[in-house]
Amino acid sequence: MKKFLAVLLMAAMTLSLVACGSTKDSSKKFIMGIDAEYPPFSYMGDDGEYTGFDVEICRAACEKLGYEFEIFGVNWDEKLVQLDAHECDCVWAGMTILDSMKEAGYVLSAPYYENAQVIIVKENSGINTAADLAGKDVAVMLGTSGEDLLNNDLSDMRDTFNNLITCDSFLKCFTELGGEAVEAVFVDYPVALSYANENEGYKILDEQFGGEQYGIAFRSGDEELCKAIEGAVADLVKDGTYAKIAEKYPDIIDNLVFLR
């Protein structure tokens, strides 16, 4: 009896494996890879569902194209590995277009947002310019363009810091700041703005760093998919849906390229 059960179990397991292999059905599914902690572009809304500017645009674009829409929260510092592994079909959530991505062969959409890096500090910290950060501890999120900037173009500035620590989420960066383990956080402007608006006692320094642009990354060879999505977004801009969605996100509307 035991043997029979064992054989039965094995058969069941083998079958389930086979089933895994054949789930790719014909209806086109589009999996959007997002950073689930990146307000206002992509985040978990009050109702527990993912939302945000990028999410809404992508959902509307998929509707236009007749794709089945799905969301996948990527691990931001491994986003491209996860894209390559087909866990998602694009990375689209406040993603800065970097030359290194182009060199690595990823297909990148036209930029849709202009971004800059800023420094957020506590209001009473007495820090007013980037120069005041000399000898201070600073946090940055791993895998963001801010980290990239500090390691390359702004490495002179980084060298004046006492210590630069990397966190794996924006929330942790801000927690370190709130808990006074660091004196400043180097972070994308829209994220800093929404945090400073929602929490008291923080200010953003006037200086902005690293003009950069957000785009959508696709796997190499997915030029057609990229064109299809870009086309659908262009249609959304034309019929006014894009502007309507953008109005819900006043923090970022000024920097949206398509609405200029």
Add this chain to the structure above:
Amino acid sequence: MSLWTMVIKMATGLERTCAIFFLTVLFSLPLGMIVALLRMSKNKVVSGVTRFVISVLRGTPLMLQLLAVTYGPYYLFGLTVSKNKLIPVVIAFSINYAAYFAEIYRGGIESIAKGQYEAAEVLGYSKTQTFIRIILPQVIKRIMPSVTNEVVTLVKDTSMAFTVSYQEMFTIGKEIANSQTSFMPFIVAGVFYFVFNAIVDFAMGKVEKKLNYYQ
């Protein structure tokens, strides 16, 4: 970035990985013994509370405990977050591993035949003497393989310190992987951990052999 620079950079973080490892072993082994003794206490309240604490520590992810120890005081009481992350990291690791070690110790202690206690009593040993001179040496021999198991797991778990931004070897590897868009640092990290564990394994094997004085 050449492979060699990568290895050198990551090796600088190895010091911190070792710090977590050795400090955790240093604190959790004795702490585990205290917890084991509390767990086996005749007082029902003491043993019940200890049992509950152990089940919480074993039943929640170490990563969560790390976050709780590091950021919990800030969120709950508005205290500052420690600048030196080694302190909360070692506290969280030691408490978590002590819970596992406690259960290993308990298993070892309870595996000793009751007759030995009776024989020791007849021979005039006090309770403490019986435990330290007769029971404990046997327990240590018996639990060595399980302890080695935990210690080997600890080497790999040190990588979790990343969640609270402690720049140990794996964190540096992640940073490099990110800036270079390369998978290589993960392979380097894998080799580092494997070699580290091979050394741990060898050392623990030696200790086990030393303890095998009756065979």
